Amino acid sequence: xxxVVTRFAPSPTGHLHIxxxxxxxxxxxxxxxxxxxxxxxxxxxxxxxxxxEYTDSILASMQWLGLDWDAPPMYxxxxxxxxxxxxxxxxxxxxxxxxxxxxxxxxAMREKxxxxxxxxxxxxxxxxxxxxxxxxxxVRLRLPDRGVIAFRDMxxxxxxxxxxxxxxxxxRRADGMPTYNMAVVVDDSALGVTHVLRGDDHISNxxxxxxxxxxxxxxxxxxxxVPMILGSNRQKLSKRDGARAVIEYExxxxxxxxxxxxxxxxxxxxxNQELFSREELVEFFDGTNLxxxxxxxxxxxxxxxxxxxxxxxxxxxxxDRVRPFVEAIGLQIPGERALIGLCKLFRERATTLKAxxxxxxxxxxxxxDLAYAAKDATKHLGETAGPHLAAFAEIFGQCEPFTADxxxxxxxxxxxDNGLQFKTVAPVLRTALMGFMGGGHLDLTMEVLGRxxxxxxxxxxxxxxxxxxx
RNA sequence: GACUCCAUCGUCUAAUCGGUUAGGACGACGGCCUCUCAAGCCGUUAACACGGGUUCAAGUCCCGUUGGAGUCGCCA
Numbered sequence: 001x002x003x004v005v006t007r008f009a010p011s012p013t014g015h016l017h018i019x020x021x022x023x024x025x026x027x028x029x030x031x032x033x034x035x036x037x038x039x040x041x042x043x044x045x046x047x048x049x050x051x052x053e054y055t056d057s058i059l060a061s062m063q064w065l066g067l068d069w070d071a072p073p074m075y076x077x078x079x080x081x082x083x084x085x086x087x088x089x090x091x092x093x094x095x096x097x098x099x100x101x102x103x104x105x106x107x108a109m110r111e112k113x114x115x116x117x118x119x120x121x122x123x124x125x126x127x128x129x130x131x132x133x134x135x136x137x138x139v140r141l142r143l144p145d146r147g148v149i150a151f152r153d154m155x156x157x158x159x160x161x162x163x164x165x166x167x168x169x170x171x172r173r174a175d176g177m178p179t180y181n182m183a184v185v186v187d188d189s190a191l192g193v194t195h196v197l198r199g200d201d202h203i204s205n206x207x208x209x210x211x212x213x214x215x216x217x218x219x220x221x222x223x224x225x226v227p228m229i230l231g232s233n234r235q236k237l238s239k240r241d242g243a244r245a246v247i248e249y250e251x252x253x254x255x256x257x258x259x260x261x262x263x264x265x266x267x268x269x270x271x272n273q274e275l276f277s278r279e280e281l282v283e284f285f286d287g288t289n290l291x292x293x294x295x296x297x298x299x300x301x302x303x304x305x306x307x308x309x310x311x312x313x314x315x316x317x318x319x320d321r322v323r324p325f326v327e328a329i330g331l332q333i334p335g336e337r338a339l340i341g342l343c344k345l346f347r348e349r350a351t352t353l354k355a356x357x358x359x360x361x362x363x364x365x366x367x368x369d370l371a372y373a374a375k376d377a378t379k380h381l382g383e384t385a386g387p388h389l390a391a392f393a394e395i396f397g398q399c400e401p402f403t404a405d406x407x408x409x410x411x412x413x414x415x416x417d418n419g420l421q422f423k424t425v426a427p428v429l430r431t432a433l434m435g436f437m438g439g440g441h442l443d444l445t446m447e448v449l450g451r452x453x454x455x456x457x458x459x460x461x462x463x464x465x466x467x468x469x470x
Numbered sequence: 471g472a473c474u475c476c477a478u479c480g481u482c483u484a485a486u487c488g489g490u491u492a493g494g495a496c497g498a499c500g501g502c503c504u505c506u507c508a509a510g511c512c513g514u515u516a517a518c519a520c521g522g523g524u525u526c527a528a529g530u531c532c533c534g535u536u537g538g539a540g541u542c543g544c545c546a
Contacts, residue, residue, distance in 0.1 A: 011546050046545055103544065110542090119472050120542060138544050156475065165473055165542090173544040180546050204474065204541040227476075227539085234481095234538075262482095265495095269483055272494040291483075293476050294539065301482065301496040311509080348509040376506085426505035437506040 004036030005194045008067075009184070011043040012054035015245035016061040018297065019199065019229050019237065022263040026226060027197045028067040029264065029285035039191050040073040043184075045177050047077075061246040065256050066278065074191065076183050083178035086186045086216060087139055087171060095215035096171060098133060099126040099140045121167035139172035141212065149207040154224030155290040156200070161207040169208055181205055185212040193221050195287070200225035224287065227267060227294040234296055253325055253353030255313075258306035265305075267291045275308055307351040318343045318356075325357035331364045334448070341448040345440035362434050363448055367456035372464060373436035380431040381464045388428050389462040391418075393455055402451045408443035432461030 006027040010020055031038035040062070044050040059073070090096035101122075110120035127142060143163050150160035171182040178186070184205075188196060203225045213220045231237045249259055261276050268291065270276070270284045310318060319339045326333050333339065342360045350356035362370065372381070381389075391414060396402075399410045411429070415422050430437060433445055433454070446454045 009546090013546080043546060049545080099544095106544085114471075117471055140544095153475095159474075161474070167542095170544045175544080177544085179544065184546090199540095200475065201540055202546090205546095207474095225475085230539085232481075236539085266482065272484060274482085274495050295483090296481060298481050298496065304496055307509090346508090349507065380505095421505095423505050428505090430506060434506085439507070442505080 002194060004031055004034035005039065005192045006031040006036065006197060007039040007041055007188065007191055007193050008062075008069075009041040009043050009187075009198075010058050011046060011049075012051055012058060013046065013049040014054055015247050016058045017245050018249075018259075018263060021061070021065060021246050021259070022229065022266065023198055023226055024062065024067055025065070025260055025264050026224075026268070026285070026290075027195075029281055030195055030197065030287050032282045033285050033287075036194075037070045037192075038068070039071055039193070040069040041187055041191070042073055042075045043180070045076045045180070045183055047177075057245075057247060061250070064250055065246065065260055067260075074187060076178075076187065079183070079187065079190075080176070080178075082186050082190060083172070083183060084176075086182070087178070090141065090171070090215055091139065093215070094142065096139050096141050097127055097129075098131040098137050099168075099170070100129075100131055100134060100137045101126060102136065119165065122169075124168050127168065136174050138170045138174045140168040141171050141208075141215065143168055143211060149210050151206065151210060151220070151223060153203075154195070154197070154222060154287055155227075156203070156225055156292050159203070159206075161204075163207075163211075166208060166211075171212070181208050181212060185209050185216065185218070188221060189213070189216070189218045195222045195224065197224045197226060200227050224290065226290065227292065229266065230294050230296040232296055232298070234294075237297060251354075253322075253355065253357070254302070254306050255309045255321065255353070258309040259302070261309065262302045262305040266295045266297070275305070275312075303351045310347050310350070310353070310356070315340050315343050315347075318347060322353045322356050325353045326360060326364070329354075329357055329361070331357070331361060334364065338448050338450075341444055345444055345448065349440070362436075362439070363445065367453060367460050370435045370457060370460065372431070372461075374467075376427075376431050376435075376437045377464055378466055380427045380437075381461055382466070385428045385432075386462060388425050389432060389458050392429060392432075393458045393462075396446065396451070396454055396458070399451075402447065404441070404443040404447045407446050411443065428461075433457050 008020075008024040008027050010016065010024075016024075028038050030036075040059075042055050042058075044055070062069070087096065091098075106122055109123055113120045122140070126140070131137065143166055145163075147163050148160045149163060150158065153159050169181060170179050172178055206223055206225070210220055229237050246259070250256075257278055260278065260281070264276065264281050264285065265274065268285065269289050273280075276284070319336070322343065323333060323339070326339075334342065342363065343356070345363075346356055346359040350359050395410045395414055396407060399406050412422075414420075415425060426442065427437060429442055430439065433439075433442065433449065439445060449457070
């Protein structure tokens with residue numbers, strides 16, 4: 001059996017978006033599952049719209065997603081010789097011909113056809129004129145006179161199109177550059193691509209490409225057309241649906257594994273399983289169970305998926321991931337131990353790394369900057385809180401070592417010795433430490449804060465007085 | 471308009487060769503837990519687009535209708 005070779009072929013006219021990311025994921029998965037090769041090709045033949053910065057951005061997003069490729073990326077602008085040779089071969093074998101029609105003339109033909117209610121097509125008037133190369137001339141592929149071009153699609157099943165629906169397409173533009181379909185066929189063939197996975201907006205290109213493969217005497221790969229991703233209104237994806245560039249999800253603090261998991265699961269399934277590690281995806285994704293119908297993008301489920309991944313990864317790894325986000329919002333990055341404590345404290349309370357870093361804020365600012373939520377302070381830091389706060393300062397000031405376990409024991413002893421109820425005194429401590437009724441376990445919170453900061457907060461809380469209105 | 475593709479809860483989806491009280495997940499809602507907020511657990515809500523066939527039996531096969539999407543470039 002021959003090796004499976006897949007590819008992802010973006011054009012550098014923008015950042016990598018989630019639609020492209022998903023087909024890249026499927027292609028990468030299919031190659032990795034089969035122990036094959038995965039290639040990258042930059043389709044930069046549209047000189048006017050292609051930009052180097054987008055190529056850089058796309059490659060960076062691919063790396064961030066963890067989709068590695070097996071050879072240096074191929075750039076179409078560097079392959080003019082291969083395209084020229086292919087066109088030359090087609091001309092020589094009679095599968096192609098020079099066409100001297102101007103774009104205006106062709107457009108007139110289309111207008112006429114549209115007016116008559118038939119399919120706008122080039123009428124093939126230069127087919128047998130025996131023209132040679134001339135300024136302004138392009139080369140067109142000579143289609144078979146009749147027949148049906150059929151193929152078996154990995155996701156859609158059998159598809160067939162009558163050649164009568166097609167026209168003699170341009171394969172070499174007047175400026176000498178190849179057109180999309182031409183370049184794709186020459187390049188996929190050169191790369192030895194066996195499985196072409198792409199968006200189903202390309203489905204109408206496929207018959208044309210098959211004709212090209214045949215005319216060139218090349219083996220036709222297996223095609224798989226993945227449906228487009230829709231927005232929440234089941235219309236084409238737009239910004240307001242949360243459909244953005246991969247780089248934006250990175251900046252928002254999503255985990256690459258979570259994005260890959262969610263996107264892979266959109267349009268593909270493995271029984272009832274929702275959460276997959278990267279290894280599981282590689283193990284299970286074999287190109288089957290791809291859904292032929294379009295799927296709507298759901299930001300809420302993506303968030304849930306990300307939250308699940310954040311909760312199941314090692315704390316040390318999570319700490320490494322969140323560090324840049326802590327720095328980005330201007331907070332002092334604590335030591336490793338404290339940072340891990342913060343992650344443990346808040347990871348079940350945040351769905352993104354960005355939100356997680358933000359949740360750290362009350363504990364990472366100094367007591368001087370701690371603000372109290374009026375409602376919570378009024379309720380829990382009133383006059384009856386005074387004795388408790390004084391006692392806390394006493395017992396925690398002496399607590400040794402200053403660790404969660406010891407602090408927990410000290411707190412519980414205080415509650416028991418004074419015949420109190422945990423639930424009546426805990427809010428006092430919580431409000432004093434956090435500034436509001438939120439956050440995680442109090443013992444770990446204090447450990448993360450450290451003795452000095454904990455005492456400072458207790459003192460500040462003891463000095464709190466309600467503001468007198470008026 | 472022509473051609474092509476698509477059609478299960480609001481959303482993502484499952485349902486081996488036709489036989490299921492049509493399952494799971496997200497969301498929403500309710501409950502439990504609880505010092506708070508979450509998380510977690512339990513539960514509720516909700517779908518085979520429509521109409522014909524074939525068959526003892528159709529979400530599953532066939533035809534049609536409706537609806538949606540894509541393409542119709544010397545863009546990719």
